[in-house]
Structure formats: C-alpha cells, structure tokens
Amino acid sequence: METVIKVEKLYKIYNETGVEVKAINGIDLEIKEGEFTAIVGPSGSGKTTLLNMIGGLDNPTSGIVEVGGVLLNEMSSSQLIDFRKNNIGFIFQSYNLIPVLTAKENVEFVMQLQGRSKKECSQRAIELLEAVGLGDRINSRPAKLSGGQQQRVAVARALASNPRFILADEPTANLDSKSTENLLDIMLKLNQKEKATFVFSSHDQRVVNKARRVIVVEDGKIINDDANN
Amino acid sequence: MNYLKIAWRNSMRNKRRTIITASSVFFAVFLALIMRSMQIGSYDNMINNIVGAFTGNIQIHKMGYWDDKIIDNSFEFTEETKQIITSTTHITAISPRIESFALASHQNKSKGIMVAGIDPTHENNFSKLKDKLINGEYLNQNDNRVLISEGLAQYLKVSVNDSIILMGQGYHGMSAAGIYPIAGIVKFPSPELNKRLVYLNLKSMQEFTSLDNKITSLSIRINDDKYQHSVINSLKNQLPKDQHEIMSWQQLSPDLSQSIEADNASGIIMLAVLYIIVAFGIFGTLLMMITERIREFGVMMAVGMRKSKIAFLVFCEIMIIGFIGLFSGVAISAPVILAFFYHPYHYKGEMAAMMEQYGMEPILQFAIQPDFYINQTITVFVIILFLVMIPISKILRLKTINALRS
Ligand SMILES: Nc1ncnc2c1ncn2[C@@H]1O[C@H](COP(=O)(O)OP(=O)(O)O)[C@@H](O)[C@H]1O
Ligand SMILES: [Mg+2]
Numbered sequence: 001m002e003t004v005i006k007v008e009k010l011y012k013i014y015n016e017t018g019v020e021v022k023a024i025n026g027i028d029l030e031i032k033e034g035e036f037t038a039i040v041g042p043s044g045s046g047k048t049t050l051l052n053m054i055g056g057l058d059n060p061t062s063g064i065v066e067v068g069g070v071l072l073n074e075m076s077s078s079q080l081i082d083f084r085k086n087n088i089g090f091i092f093q094s095y096n097l098i099p100v101l102t103a104k105e106n107v108e109f110v111m112q113l114q115g116r117s118k119k120e121c122s123q124r125a126i127e128l129l130e131a132v133g134l135g136d137r138i139n140s141r142p143a144k145l146s147g148g149q150q151q152r153v154a155v156a157r158a159l160a161s162n163p164r165f166i167l168a169d170e171p172t173a174n175l176d177s178k179s180t181e182n183l184l185d186i187m188l189k190l191n192q193k194e195k196a197t198f199v200f201s202s203h204d205q206r207v208v209n210k211a212r213r214v215i216v217v218e219d220g221k222i223i224n225d226d227a228n229n
Numbered sequence: 230m231n232y233l234k235i236a237w238r239n240s241m242r243n244k245r246r247t248i249i250t251a252s253s254v255f256f257a258v259f260l261a262l263i264m265r266s267m268q269i270g271s272y273d274n275m276i277n278n279i280v281g282a283f284t285g286n287i288q289i290h291k292m293g294y295w296d297d298k299i300i301d302n303s304f305e306f307t308e309e310t311k312q313i314i315t316s317t318t319h320i321t322a323i324s325p326r327i328e329s330f331a332l333a334s335h336q337n338k339s340k341g342i343m344v345a346g347i348d349p350t351h352e353n354n355f356s357k358l359k360d361k362l363i364n365g366e367y368l369n370q371n372d373n374r375v376l377i378s379e380g381l382a383q384y385l386k387v388s389v390n391d392s393i394i395l396m397g398q399g400y401h402g403m404s405a406a407g408i409y410p411i412a413g414i415v416k417f418p419s420p421e422l423n424k425r426l427v428y429l430n431l432k433s434m435q436e437f438t439s440l441d442n443k444i445t446s447l448s449i450r451i452n453d454d455k456y457q458h459s460v461i462n463s464l465k466n467q468l469p470k471d472q473h474e475i476m477s478w479q480q481l482s483p484d485l486s487q488s489i490e491a492d493n494a495s496g497i498i499m500l501a502v503l504y505i506i507v508a509f510g511i512f513g514t515l516l517m518m519i520t521e522r523i524r525e526f527g528v529m530m531a532v533g534m535r536k537s538k539i540a541f542l543v544f545c546e547i548m549i550i551g552f553i554g555l556f557s558g559v560a561i562s563a564p565v566i567l568a569f570f571y572h573p574y575h576y577k578g579e580m581a582a583m584m585e586q587y588g589m590e591p592i593l594q595f596a597i598q599p600d601f602y603i604n605q606t607i608t609v610f611v612i613i614l615f616l617v618m619i620p621i622s623k624i625l626r627l628k629t630i631n632a633l634r635s
Contacts, residue, residue: 052630052633055531057531057629057630057633058629058630077628077629078535078536080629081530081533081534081535081536081629082533082535084531084532084533085532085533085534086533089532090528090531090532092528092531092633095524095525095528096528097528098235098525098528098529099242099525100235100238100239100242101235101238109532110532110533113532113533113534114533157532161532161533
C-alpha cells in the first residue's frame, strides 16, 4: 500500500509563558492508505498536537507534514480550509456538532460546503446515519442526543465529504465502555467500507486493542510503533 | 441549508439574549421617534400659535419701525404694493395692520395692551380669527366695535356689549382716545397673545391714531416656511429700495426662535446619548454572543467552512435581531405618534398652569415627518451595521487552532 501521510523531523515548540514546551519533539512517521491507526499516550504526550498538524489545523515549528501527496507546510490558512473540506474528516472529543442543526443537517452541512446537490446530500446523510445506527434520529438536534449518539453523528459527518482521511482526537474519551465499543466497531466497519485512512488518538487500553496499528508517544516522541515490530 | 435558516435558528437559540438585543434596538428607535416627534410637534405648535395666529411668516414695515415702534413709522399701503405682494409666489394671505400700544380700561381696571387695527376680511383669511371667537360675533367691514382676547376680558371683567376705553398715542404725538363696545371675545392658544390683544377695525384704528390710509405693518403668510428666504429676497427685489424693512418671524420673535433652537440642540444631544447607551448595550451582547461560540466557529472552520462564510452567517444573525427591533420600533411608535397627532393631549391642572406661565400652550402635540422617521431608522440601522463590524472582524482574525482550543 501507498504511503499517504508522511511526517518528517516534526517539532512543535511552545514558548508562550517563557518556558519552552516541546509538545512534539522530533517525530518521523509514515501511514499507509486505509490503515486504522491509534496514537496512544498519556495526557500531555502530544497526541492532539500531532493530529492537529496532520490535519492542517496547526503548523509545526519545523519539519515536514505531507498528507495525500500535498505539503501542508506551504499552504495559506484559506487553502488549508479548502484542503480540509475535501480531504479530511475530523472527530473531536466533544461538542463536534453545530447545535442548531439536526443530525441529518449536520451531516449534510459539510457536503453542502463542497457544493453537492441537495438530493445527493440528503441521500448520503441518511445512508451514513443508518450506518452508524441512527436511522431513527435523523431529525434530532444534538442536545436531544446522548454523548455516544452525538459521536456517531460526528463519525457520519466526518465521512460525509468522502475524505481520504479521518482524524479523531480521543473520540471516546467522554463515552461509557459500551458506547466506546460500539463507536469503534462502527469506525472499523466504515474504515473498510469507505476506504478512508483512520488515525485516532486515545489513552484507553480497550480502544487500543481494536486498532490495527498502535503508535505510542511520550513527551512528544514515538517510543513504540507496531509497524516497526 | 441556507444561511438565513441557520442564522434564524441561531438567533432563536438564546432567546433571552435575542430579546434583550432586539429590545435595545426597539427602545432606541421607539424613544427616538417618539421623543423627536414630540419635540418637533411642539415646535410646530408654538410656531403655528404665534406665526399662524398673529405674526405671519414675514412682515413688511416702514424702514426703522422695528427699532422705534411709533405710529409715525407707518407707510402707505398702495394698490401697487398690494399688487406686487399678492402676485409673489408662495404667498397665501396678507393682513395689513396698524399695531400699537394703548391703555385699556373698564371701570376701575386698566392694563397696557396691544391694539391691532385689522381689515376683518383680510385678517380672517390670514389667521382664521373668526374661528377663535368664543363669545359674541366677528367684526363686520365697517364695524366700530372691537374684539378682545379672552385673558384680557377676564382681567378687565368685561363681556360682550360692555365698552372699553382705549388711550394711546396717535400720529405726530397726538393723543388718541376712544370708547369701543365689545363685539366678541377671542381666545388664543398662546398665553402671550391671549392676555393683551384688542382688535379694532382698521378704519377705526386709523381714526383713533389719526393715520389716514397708512399702516404700520403688513403680515404675510406663505404656504411653507421653507420658502421664507426666497420670498423675502423676491420682495426685496420688487419693492422700492430702502423704504421697507422685510423681516422673518425669527427676527420678529427672537425669543421663540432661540428657545426652539436651544431645545432642538438639546434634543439632538439627548438622541446621541440614547444612541451611545444603546450601542454600548448591543456591543456587549454581541461580544458575549461571539465569545461563547468561538469553539463552534473553530469546528466549522475545521470541517472546511471559510471564515468569510462564518462571518456572513453571524452578520445575518445580527441583522435578523436588528430588524426585529427596528421594525417593531417603527411599527409600535407609528400608532402612538398618529394618535397624538390627530388627538393632541391637553394638559390639565398644575402642569397646564406651569406651561402657560412659560408662554406655551398646554398641549402635547406630535408631528408627523416622514423624512425624520426615515432618517432615524437609517441612523439606527447604520449603528447596527457599525456594531456588526466588531464580531465580523473578530471572526476574520480567528485562527482555527485557537478557536478549537477555547
Ligand atoms: N497552546 C499551547 N501552549 C503551550 N503549551 C501547549 C499548548 N498546547 C499544548 N501544549 C502543551 O503541549 C504538550 C502536548 O499537548 P497535547 O498535544 O494536547 O497532549 P495530549 O493531546 O497528548 O494530551 C502538553 O505539555 C501541553 O501542555
Ligand atoms: Mg489531547
């Protein structure tokens, strides 16, 4: 399989309070198309920072981030927004959804940003919400959904735009174990069905067990990677 | 999903804040419209009570009369002059008069008053004097009786058919005196006029003052005060040079004109203060609305929504709220203004007495002025537009990563 995410000599150093914090302290990483990869590590180890830089949400202090054959380092912020719109689906830890939109409208939203037809948006939104087991809640607003249901809508939304990459930053952190398992099964299923490359972070061992590849980070460095074993 | 729909839902999301913001706009518009309509209405009323009832928009005198108001400073009102004046555009009515001061007495009461010799027909066309009659009858063309203002009649304790004695000064210092039966009593809204005015037939007045065929002033009404300057200029050009002084009502009643100007200025300052207070209030709520939604904007940017689109969304939201306030302000003030315009409120009791003491008619009169209405609405709209710039510029400066972290 082809390498689609390439990170080289990546550093992210914060110096806001005068104290230097090396959030990412020299990471080299390659991820192949269609992989289902977990980035694992304790809180503060640099998982969010790494994912944000892969997703073009944040820029590195130094190093290279290449995603889908495109060098993110050299893009302007509006180019990055468009890049994300067409290539990346995000799932955050919480408050992913636009509160005034229903589940279906939230899923349609990103497709509409891409300029797809109304009919197409509606069809795919229903299809995806059924796939995440929310076929009967498509017209509910986020506030009327449980945390697990909200995260499933977020998964559906992340996939809606047919992105090549799904980046999920601790998507299960606020869920109970049953919802966690459920969400991961859905993600695994869709990873195969939609042929998207999944990278997600977690510090939960149960989550890690589901991953095909586990990368362990600590203090901004990779200390273990299945792919190398 | 169109923006207006999302914006509408967002504005309904925090109903309390929407109501507070929309009501701030509502109160700004409502108060501004009511306040100004009231002020302008009271000016119109004051002007009308003086200008319309007596002074006229413009007066013509013999040169020097205004500084030295003696009978000698009079002029002949020739057919030629009359021709010139009546053919000038915008002039709707004229009243040739002899105005003078005299002492009026009845039995043991007497008072210094103003006497006006009038042509009954002209004067009625000019000021609708007949309508002000509350007792007795109007003067006929050759009448030797007088009309007396209500306040003065009360003071002298006279009524219709009683006689009053007038004593004054005539032409070349001759003393003037006469006894005149009262034909009718007229009531003026302006307390100033109501307490000291006596109307004589112009002929009787000419006899009283030994002024044959001459008048001291020619009062002129025009169809709209905004033509005042052009009419004055036109008269200046047509009438023989240097013989007449042509004066505006502002020059004739400087006190009235100045008090209106001062009051108007303070009204505008109050309006500005009102707007500033409301603007700060709205500014605060807008800032709050933006601040607590930064993370939401961050998510929108993360999934690929451009900042300009987010800014437009927020613009729509604020406009929706602004228009709710704007329209309700206009809609709710309109009937109030119309009601007071057609049915002015008459003050009673102490308030009425106090206003009369200040020389005002005790009445609450609103004005209807479409241009003012539109201007205020536009002003408030512009303030909203200005305020919208703040959240918009904040959104445009957002960085995705920082927005997501908040
Ligand atoms: N904006 C920031 N300013 C300063 N330090 C930061 C900032 N963001 C993250 N860090 C620091 O970088 C390190 C890695 O953070 P993060 O990537 O959020 O870790 P994780 O997601 O694994 O918990 C932490 O020590 C954190 O305190
Ligand atoms: Mg994190």
